[in-house]
Structure formats: structure tokens, C-alpha cells
Amino acid sequence: MTAQAAPAAAPGSGTDPGAAPRRRRPARLRRIVALAGILPFAIYVLLGLGAPAAAIAVGAFQNPDTGAFTMNNVKIATSGIYLHGFLITTELSLITSIVPGIFGFLIGYAIYTARRGSILRRISVTAGGVFANFGGVPLAFLFIATLGTTGIATKWLTDIGFNPYEHGFNLYDLGGVALVYMYFQIPLMVLVILPAFEGLRPAWREAAANMGARTWHYWRHIGWPVLMPSVLGCVLLLFGSAFSAYATAEALTSGTIPLTAIQIGSFLNGNVLAGQQNVGKALGLGMILIIAVLMVFYSLLQRRAARWLR
Amino acid sequence: MAAIISDELAEEAAATPGPPPRRRWSFPVWRWVILVVAGIYFLIPLYAALRFAGISSFGQVVKQTGFSDALTLSIKLAIMTTVLTLALMVPTTIYVHLRLPRLRRVMESVTILPIIIPPVVLIVGVLEVSPSYLKSTPYLLGLIYVVLAMPFAYRSLDAGLRALDLRTLVDAAASLGAGWRSTLLRVIVPNLRTALLSATVLTVALVLGEFTMASLDLYQTFPVWIVAFDQTSGPVSTAASLLALFVTWLFLMLIVTVGSRRARRTGGGQVDLISVTRQDTSRPRIEES
Numbered sequence: 001m002t003a004q005a006a007p008a009a010a011p012g013s014g015t016d017p018g019a020a021p022r023r024r025r026p027a028r029l030r031r032i033v034a035l036a037g038i039l040p041f042a043i044y045v046l047l048g049l050g051a052p053a054a055a056i057a058v059g060a061f062q063n064p065d066t067g068a069f070t071m072n073n074v075k076i077a078t079s080g081i082y083l084h085g086f087l088i089t090t091e092l093s094l095i096t097s098i099v100p101g102i103f104g105f106l107i108g109y110a111i112y113t114a115r116r117g118s119i120l121r122r123i124s125v126t127a128g129g130v131f132a133n134f135g136g137v138p139l140a141f142l143f144i145a146t147l148g149t150t151g152i153a154t155k156w157l158t159d160i161g162f163n164p165y166e167h168g169f170n171l172y173d174l175g176g177v178a179l180v181y182m183y184f185q186i187p188l189m190v191l192v193i194l195p196a197f198e199g200l201r202p203a204w205r206e207a208a209a210n211m212g213a214r215t216w217h218y219w220r221h222i223g224w225p226v227l228m229p230s231v232l233g234c235v236l237l238l239f240g241s242a243f244s245a246y247a248t249a250e251a252l253t254s255g256t257i258p259l260t261a262i263q264i265g266s267f268l269n270g271n272v273l274a275g276q277q278n279v280g281k282a283l284g285l286g287m288i289l290i291i292a293v294l295m296v297f298y299s300l301l302q303r304r305a306a307r308w309l310r
Numbered sequence: 311m312a313a314i315i316s317d318e319l320a321e322e323a324a325a326t327p328g329p330p331p332r333r334r335w336s337f338p339v340w341r342w343v344i345l346v347v348a349g350i351y352f353l354i355p356l357y358a359a360l361r362f363a364g365i366s367s368f369g370q371v372v373k374q375t376g377f378s379d380a381l382t383l384s385i386k387l388a389i390m391t392t393v394l395t396l397a398l399m400v401p402t403t404i405y406v407h408l409r410l411p412r413l414r415r416v417m418e419s420v421t422i423l424p425i426i427i428p429p430v431v432l433i434v435g436v437l438e439v440s441p442s443y444l445k446s447t448p449y450l451l452g453l454i455y456v457v458l459a460m461p462f463a464y465r466s467l468d469a470g471l472r473a474l475d476l477r478t479l480v481d482a483a484a485s486l487g488a489g490w491r492s493t494l495l496r497v498i499v500p501n502l503r504t505a506l507l508s509a510t511v512l513t514v515a516l517v518l519g520e521f522t523m524a525s526l527d528l529y530q531t532f533p534v535w536i537v538a539f540d541q542t543s544g545p546v547s548t549a550a551s552l553l554a555l556f557v558t559w560l561f562l563m564l565i566v567t568v569g570s571r572r573a574r575r576t577g578g579g580q581v582d583l584i585s586v587t588r589q590d591t592s593r594p595r596i597e598e599s
Contacts, residue, residue, distance in 0.1 A: 281434060
């Protein structure tokens with residue numbers, strides 16, 4: 001029965017302003033006591049997430065030898081090869097969020113138009129779940145076997161007179177990495193955009209049809225405006241996913257592409273100039289900040305999208 | 311249920327307006343073209359990898375040096391992470407639902423943080439603050455994987471709890487004289503079976519596939535071993551990769567089958583931060599059949 005106390009008390013303290021202040025106190029106290037129940041979780045998050053994040057934030061502004069405050073790490077992290085790294089990472093993330101965004105949107109719509117519960121839909125959605133989670137090492141190997149210099153698709157293409165490696169393609173450079181990223185980015189887009197399609201009410205379509213709208217009108221004036229915040233949100237999500245990816249590019253190129261994530265990794269592997277040990281932390285802080293900004297935009301867009309999706 | 315009906319209507323609505331006879335046919339054709347092209351893009355690498363690896367390589371994977379050590383380590387970490395994650399997240403999530411429903415939003419934002427912080431960044435911080443006795447064992451990874459698993463575990467459990475009438479269950483149990491422990495273990499947990507299973511499976515899949523942190527912490531878990539191994543034999547590591555993929559597939563199929571047997575609406579048509587957890591979005595969609 002104690003369970004009832006807290007929720008009952010919570011609205012009580014707000015809804016009757018006429019009550020004596022004396023009555024409020026125990027409720028507030030009880031609420032503080034109630035917070036104790038999430039203490040183990042809070043401590044774990046603080047130790048496992050808060051402390052490392054704080055260490056990065058502090059370390060980014062610290063001289064690795066003396067521990068004194070310095071802007072030097074940040075300065076190095078935002079210039080030269082590291083600035084280049086951020087730019088390349090951004091470029092790669094842009095390509096691998098917009099292109100899969102478009103394909104994922106089309107595939108998602110194709111799946112959405114299939115009957116719910118149909119075999120087609122079931123297979124597509126499960127496969128989407130599998131492929132969206134299929135990053136990293138195994139994925140790199142799949143593509144090496146397909147489009148590597150001795151890959152099977154490379155051989156097929158060579159047989160029909162088009163060796164991709166003689167036409168500027170290289171699996172181990174930025175374009176190749178982008179192609180591989182699509183393999184998990186497209187399914188991810190499908191999975192996150194499907195609920196948005198399901199938010200399109202049939203009644204809107206009927207109402208539009210009643211007023212004489214053709215398919216094009218419906219999409220131009222109703223479908224797209226309703227979907228747009230979700231689509232943008234999902235593309236942002238893809239951007240974040242590509243931005244923080246490490247394993248796939250590392251396994252594919254062994255770190256030859258200057259992506260920020262890989263540069264951070266090489267700091268941990270000990271490939272560091274003396275006095276620059278903390279530049280990795282400045283890079284990490286930069287990544288966190290960029291993704292945090294994206295997440296803010298994402299949640300704003302979702303809030304906008306949610307208006308139509310309930 | 312409402313969503314199922316409305317979906318059927320959506321198709322009718324899509325088919326009827328406009329000049330009727332043509333539309334009904336042009337629609338599926340367009341859909342099939344897209345799905346077939348997508349299917350080809352996704353299947354060719356699988357086929358290529360199978361051909362490249364050859365059947366015999368699958369047998370050889372097991373015999374390679376380091377295979378059993380790497381696999382054992384990964385499995386140990388998976389068990390450790392799952393037990394810790396459930397022990398931490400199940401009571402917390404239930405508690406939040408019962409006593410602190412206002413904190414659900416906060417919990418959602420907090421558990422999204424491990425997704426905001428890229429693993430490659432998190433491991434830098436973790437190695438920075440960990441005491442050396444933790445750094446010298448691979449089980450530090452297990453402790454951190456709990457953090458990585460939080461978004462998935464929390465969302466599975468949250469969705470499961472939202473589908474229950476938790477308050478009624480707890481009150482009914484209390485009125486029958488059950489104490490807190492038996493309410494939790496004999497009333498709530500059995501009702502959460504699907505959510506618990508999906509949290510478990512997602513956690514296990516995450517640990518078995520995690521590469522970034524393990525490789526930077528310099529421990530040879532299974533995914534790290536596959537890469538380290540590449541230098542010696544391409545076909546065998548490709549076979550190992552395919553095995554890893556099939557294991558993930560099996561795990562996800564397990565969620566789907568169990569999930570669809572226990573059909574349940576869990577906040578279907580909404581996209582919010584929940585969608586970040588990739589698996590979670592796929593789940594409610596399949597559950598209703």
C-alpha cells in the first residue's frame with residue numbers, strides 16, 4: 001500500500017494551493033526519499049558514463065605533463081590533419097545519411113504499402129533489423145569478398161568489361177567506405193521511418209480525395225509536410241550513426257582514412273607525439289559536442305513530428 | 311488493433327481515388343521494383359561472402375588458434391553484462407513506473423546518453439578513470455557494456471511495462487497478501503517475459519558484436535579475433551564473419567517469434583528518441599499479427 005503514497009502525494013501538492021504549507025512538507029520529503037530507489041542506477045550511470053565523460057572534458061583542456069589548463073589540445077584538434085579529419089568525417093556522414101535517407105524512404109514506403117502481417121512485410125522488417133545492426137568487422141569482410149580487388153562482384157564486372165578498379169573505384173578509400181556504410185544505413189532508415197508512414201491517417205487521404213486532390217496534390221500538400229520533420233529527424237539520426245562509426249572503417253581500411261573516430265583510436269593505440277596525449281580527448285569532446293547538437297535538433301524535430309503521430 | 315484496421319483502410323484509400331483501374335496495378339509494380347533492387351543489393355554481398363569463404367572454411371574456423379579463447383571471453387562477457395544489466399535495469403524501471411512516473415522522461419534522456427557518446431570516445435574516458443586493477447582484466451569491458459546496453463534494455467522494459475496495468479497488478483498482489491519480493495518475482499517478472507527476453511537478446515547481441523571498445527582495450531573478444539585473424543586467412547575470417555552474422559540473425563528472429571506470439575501493442579506509431587534503438591523499432595512492428 002505504500003506504493004500509492006507517492007503518486008497520490010505528487011499531484012496533491014500541486015493541485016491544492018489553499019492547503020497549509022505544513023502539509024506540503026512531508027510530501028516533498030517523501031518524494032526525496034522515493035528517489036533513493038533509483039540510487040543504484042544513478043551511481044552506475046555516474047561512474048560508467050559521467051566520470052569518463054568528465055575525464056574527457058577536463059583532459060581536453062589539460063597539459064598532459066603538468067596538468068595545467070591549456071587551450072593547446074583544442075587548438076591542435078581543430079587544425080591540420082585533425083580539422084581535416086572532422087571535415088572528412090562530416091563529408092562521409094553527409095553522404096551516408098542523405099543517400100541512404102532517400103533509398104530508405106522509398107523502400108520504407110514500399111514496405112508500408114504492403115499489407116500488414118504479410119510475408120513480404122515480415123521478411124523486410126526482420127531483415128531490416130538484422131542489417132541495421134550489422135556493422136563493423138563482419139560487414140567489412142562481406143564487402144571485401146564482394147567488391148575487393150579479388151571479390152566476386154569485381155570479377156563479374158571485369159568479365160563484362162568493366163573493372164571498377166580501373167574506373168576510379170576503390171573499396172578501401174572514402175567512396176568504398178561510403179558504399180559499405182549504406183549497407184547498414186539504408187535498413188536503419190527503413191526501420192526509423194516506418195512508424196512515420198504509419199502516422200499518415202487514411203482519413204487525410206480520403207478528405208483530400210473528397211476535395212478533388214490527385215495523388216500528387218496529396219503528397220505535395222499533406223503527405224510530405226506531415227512526414228518532413230520525421231524524415232529530417234531520421235536523416236539526422238543516420239548522420240549521427242555514421243559520424244560515430246568506427247569499427248567498419250577501421251576493419252576495412254586499417255585506419256588509412258583520416259576519420260576522427262579512427263584518429264581517436266590511434267591515440268589509444270599509442271601512436272602519439274609527445275605532449276599531444278590529450279589531443280585525443282579534445283577530439284572526443286568535439287565529437288560529443290557535434291552529436292549533442294544533432295540530438296537537440298533531432299528531439300526538436302521529433303516533437304514537431306509527434307503532433308501528427310499520436 | 312486500431313492501427314491494423316487503419317492500415318487496411320490506407321491501402322483502400324490509396325487504391326480507390328483517381329482513375330481507378332490503372333492505379334491499382336501500377337502501385338504493386340512500383341513497390342516490387344524497389345524491393346527487388348534492394349534485395350539484390352543486400353543479398354549479393356552475402357552470396358559473395360559465402361562463395362569466397364567456401365563450405366570447408368566453416369569447419370576450419372573452429373580449429374584456428376585463439377578461436378575458443380576469443381569465443382569463451384565473448385560469451386563470459388555476454389553473460390556478465392546481461393546479468394548486471396537486468397539486475398540494474400529491471401528493478402529501476404519498475405520502480406520508476408510505480409513510484410516516480412514523472413521521472414520517465416528523465417530516464418529516457420539519461421539512457422539515450424550512451425548513444426550520444428560514441429563508443430570510441432567513451433573508451434578513452436573509461437581507460438582514463440578506471441583504477442588499474444580493473445584495467446588489467448577484460449571484465450572492465452563487461453562493466454562498460456552495461457552502460458552501452460542501457461538504451462536497449464531500458465526501452466524494451468519500458469515498452470513492456472507500459473503495456474501492463476502495473477498498478478492494478480501490484481495492488482491485486484498486495485491485497486492477496488504478497489510481499490514486495492513475491493510481487494516482483496511472481497507477478498511482475500512473469501508478465502514481463504517478452505520484454506525481459508528482448509532486453510536479454512539485445513544485450514547479448516550487442517556484446518557479441520562489439521568491436522570498438524574491445525579492440526581499443528586490447529582484449530581479444532570474438533569480433534577482435536576475427537580481424538586479428540584476417541592477416542593469415544581471408545576465407546576463414548570471412549566464414550567467421552558470416553557465422554557472426556547468422557548468430558545475430560538467429561537472436562533477432564528469436565525476439566520476433568516470441569514477440570509475435572505474445573501480440574501486444576506497445577505505442578506503435580510514434581517516432582521519438584525510442585527509435586534510436588534500432589532493434590526496438592522493429593519489434594513492436596512485428597508483434598502485431
